[in-house]
Amino acid sequence: MEAHSRVLQTYLGIAPRTSEEAALRLLVDLGRQYADAEEGSLLVLDPRTNELVFAMTSGDRQSEKTLLGQRVPMGRGLVGLAVATREVQAGAPTFRDLRQRKHRGAAGSQPTAVLAAPMLVREEVIGVLTAATFRPGRHFTQAHAAFYGKIAAVAGLVVDQQQRLAAVEHLDKGGRLPAARTREQRLQAEIVARVVRLTAGRPERLARVAALLAAVEALGRGPQP
Amino acid sequence: MSRIQRALQDSFRRLRRARLQPVQVAVVDSGVDATHPALRGRVAAAWQVIPGADSPRLARVSRARNNDSFGHGTAVAGIIAAIAPNARLLDIRVLDEHCQGGGQALLAGFGQAMAAGARLINLSLACVAEYAPQLHDLCERAYRRNQIVIAARRNMPLADNGFPAEFSSCISVDVMASPSPYAIAFLDPPPIEFAARGENVRVLAAGGGTTHQTGTSFATPAVTGLCALLVGAYPDLKLFELKTLLKHFARRPACGRDRHSGS
Numbered sequence: 001m002e003a004h005s006r007v008l009q010t011y012l013g014i015a016p017r018t019s020e021e022a023a024l025r026l027l028v029d030l031g032r033q034y035a036d037a038e039e040g041s042l043l044v045l046d047p048r049t050n051e052l053v054f055a056m057t058s059g060d061r062q063s064e065k066t067l068l069g070q071r072v073p074m075g076r077g078l079v080g081l082a083v084a085t086r087e088v089q090a091g092a093p094t095f096r097d098l099r100q101r102k103h104r105g106a107a108g109s110q111p112t113a114v115l116a117a118p119m120l121v122r123e124e125v126i127g128v129l130t131a132a133t134f135r136p137g138r139h140f141t142q143a144h145a146a147f148y149g150k151i152a153a154v155a156g157l158v159v160d161q162q163q164r165l166a167a168v169e170h171l172d173k174g175g176r177l178p179a180a181r182t183r184e185q186r187l188q189a190e191i192v193a194r195v196v197r198l199t200a201g202r203p204e205r206l207a208r209v210a211a212l213l214a215a216v217e218a219l220g221r222g223p224q225p
Numbered sequence: 226m227s228r229i230q231r232a233l234q235d236s237f238r239r240l241r242r243a244r245l246q247p248v249q250v251a252v253v254d255s256g257v258d259a260t261h262p263a264l265r266g267r268v269a270a271a272w273q274v275i276p277g278a279d280s281p282r283l284a285r286v287s288r289a290r291n292n293d294s295f296g297h298g299t300a301v302a303g304i305i306a307a308i309a310p311n312a313r314l315l316d317i318r319v320l321d322e323h324c325q326g327g328g329q330a331l332l333a334g335f336g337q338a339m340a341a342g343a344r345l346i347n348l349s350l351a352c353v354a355e356y357a358p359q360l361h362d363l364c365e366r367a368y369r370r371n372q373i374v375i376a377a378r379r380n381m382p383l384a385d386n387g388f389p390a391e392f393s394s395c396i397s398v399d400v401m402a403s404p405s406p407y408a409i410a411f412l413d414p415p416p417i418e419f420a421a422r423g424e425n426v427r428v429l430a431a432g433g434g435t436t437h438q439t440g441t442s443f444a445t446p447a448v449t450g451l452c453a454l455l456v457g458a459y460p461d462l463k464l465f466e467l468k469t470l471l472k473h474f475a476r477r478p479a480c481g482r483d484r485h486s487g488s
Contacts (some may be wrong), residue, residue, distance in 0.1 A: 081255070081295045083351055088380040089297075091438035113437070117381065123353050139425040142380075142400045142439055144365055149381025 009046040012159050013166055017108065022160045027151045027158075028058045028129065035115060035144040037131035038064055042119075042155070043072065043079065044127040050074050050082070060096060072188040082116035083125050089146040090115045090153070115140045116153035121160040122184065129155060144185050171196050236474060237308075237337035238452060245311035245457030250345045251338035252305065252448060253331065254298030258431040261299060264314070265304050271316035272337055274330045283317065283337040292318050296431040301349045301446045303429030308406055308450025311457040314345050317479040319350070328356035329383045331399035335363050336357040339372055340406055344456055347449040348376040348395075349442035351387025363392040373456070373464055375449045377441040378417045391416045396452070396468060399426060400444040409448060419471055421447040 014020050024042060032040030039059045043052040052074055054067040074080045078089045092113050109130035125168035129152045131140065167220040171192070199205045249296070259268040271292050272283040286292060287485065293299045298318065305312050319334035320326040325438065332353055337345045352360060367374050374395035379387030388398035393415065401410055402422030410420040423444030430436040455470055456462055462470070 077295075080298055084255075084295070084320055085297070086353070087351065087418065087442070090380075090440055092436045123355065140439060142424050143401070145380050145440060150383075153381065153383050175324055221399075 004055050007044060007053050007069060009051065011046060012056070014159065015211075023158050025056060025058075025154055026199060027155045028056050028214055030132055031117075031148055031151050032058050035133075035140055036129045037109075037133045038135075039116070039130075039132040041067065041130045041132075042127060043130065044072075044085070045125055047070070053150050055127070067222060074115055078114045079116045079128050079130060082118045082128055086120060086123070087147045088115070088117045088120050088145045090140045090142075092139070095149050110134070112136055113139045115148050116142060117145070117148035119152045119156040119159065121156050121163070124185075126156065126159055136184075167192075235286040237454060240307070240454040240458055241310065241351070243280065243458060244405045245309075245345045245454065246460050247313050248309070248345060248453045248456050249315055249341070249343045250305055250309070250312045250347060250453055251315040251317055251341065251343035252298055252302045252349075252446075253317045253319055254293075254301050254325075254336055254346050254347075254349055255275040255316065255320050256291075256293035256298045256431075257302040258293045258296075258299040258318035258433075259289050259316065259430070260291050261303070261428050261429050261431070261433060263303055264299070264306055267312070267314050268312040268316050268473045269340065272319070272334075272341075273318040273327070274321055274333055276321050281321070281333045283333055286318075288316065290379070292316055293430060295320070295440050297349070298443065299431040300426075300428035300443060301347060303424070304446035305347065305450045305453065306444060308447060309390070309453035309457065312345075312450065312453045315341050317341075326350075328352045330358075332356060332359050332363070335360070339363070339367055343372060345449055345452055346372060346374045347446055348374060348389065349445045351377055351390060354385055354388065357388045357391070360389040361392055361394075366390050368394045369461060370465055373452060373467060375445055375447040375452060377421040380440050380442075386417055394464070396448060396464070396471070398445040398448050400439075400441045400443060406447050407451065408476045409451065409471060412447070417446055418468065419475065420444060420450075423447070 008014040011181040030044050041054055044055045045099045046053055051071045054070045057064045057067050080088045111134050112135050115131040118125045119215045139149055195209055234362055240349055257268055268288045271286045271288040273286045274281045275284050302314050302325045307315040315339050317334045319330040359436040364374055376390040376391045376397050378396045378397055389395050397417045399417045399420040402424040406422055408422055412418055421444040422438050422443055425437050426443045427435050428438050452467055
């Protein structure tokens with residue numbers, strides 16, 4: 001299995017050579033092309049170490065070789081800030097002054113502008129889509145940032161739907177739900193597990209459970225005018 | 226540039242040269258580098274969020290140190306300080322020592338800004354809807370105490386514009402491209418009512434020097450700076466009066482501008 005596939009499967013549950021993996025690749029390419037960036041990438045969050053791991057790159061074959069699987073500590077830079085604020089961040093990497101920025105940009109070793117959009121699943125960050133340019137004087141606009149925010153949201157949705165589907169398929173085979181990451185996810189998993197147990201081998205109960213949940217929902221809304 | 230635009234800039238520039246009352250401005254953000262030469266002597270007090278068992282709390286820290294690891298708050302503070310020479314900055318860092326924040330930390334920081342008596346509270350960070358009820362309560366309390374909240378619209382608004390920018394009890398800010406830090410636009414309909422320069426803005430970098438940033442985060446402090454000028458000249462201004470003045474000074478957004486993409 002290729003390095004990027006291992007990373008995607010380990011941290012996002014996206015299997016290699018699936019339509020979900022292709023969709024994520026498409027979004028990384030689309031974003032890079034829209035922003036006219038030399039490099040685009042998808043980094044996924046390793047919640048155990050609080051690091052981001054390069055899972056996909058686009059635009060530069062050399063970067064693909066060197067970056068995939070590389071880990072980035074989350075506490076610094078625009079990518080880290082995108083995670084901490086759950087917001088798209090766009091700008092120049094922080095350098096001490098403009099002369100240094102120009103010099104390093106001209107050398108081609110450091111990007112002159114970076115765009116980072118967090119991928120969210122139910123408001124939890126699971127990764128970041130990034131774009132980078134190395135051309136001196138180039139910057140990303142608010143329109144680029146807004147577009148990246150939208151494709152990052154779609155990428156998050158792809159992963160979310162895949163994870164939900166995998167959980168349901170797993171349960172269908174009599175398995176247990178995968179470990180939840182947040183308290184909200186644990187509670188959701190508990191509710192799903194109880195419904196599955198309650199209706200296992202008794203499909204006629206499903207309609208009654210659905211009616212019961214609808215009644216609880218109506219109670220929560222209170223009296224309607 | 227139209228005559229009206231020139232007049233708008235002249236007005237704020239005139240205010241900037243006038244004798245103004247000092248105004249306390251809270252920067253609820255990633256911290257501020259008070260050692261940056263452009264901010265030396267401008268930070269009046271500083272706090273940092275400390276994670277707690279139940280909820281985070283704020284601890285007072287030195288006001289003469291680099292309290293910012295990301296550079297976001299320093300950039301925001303630098304914009305306010307450059308526009309409003311009368312702004313006295315209150316640095317309220319809502320990221321912990323691991324650079325992690327969240328809704329609870331932002332709520333704690335917002336509360337600290339109010340308790341510290343900030344006249345203006347700059348929120349270049351947005352919360353998700355989960356925290357909307359608590360933020361709404363804080364904004365209402367701020368309104369009654371005549372503490373003005375200036376809040377950024379989310380850069381990636383999908384289901385909402387982010388909170389507290391959705392509330393009418395604060396001044397909410399979108400981004401636009403403009404060469405002038407004094408340029409603002411009035412947006413109709415609400416909830417996001419104003420836009421200011423926030424694209425490829427030259428900002429202060431934590432640790433020294435400058436860099437360039439784009440986003441609503443950097444448009445918001447431009448409006449905060451303009452409010453600091455107005456409040457410095459007319460200290461008793463209420464929120465609705467400030468909004469009226471900002472609308473008066475504003476130009477209409479360019480025709481056909483897509484408010485949702487910012488393009």
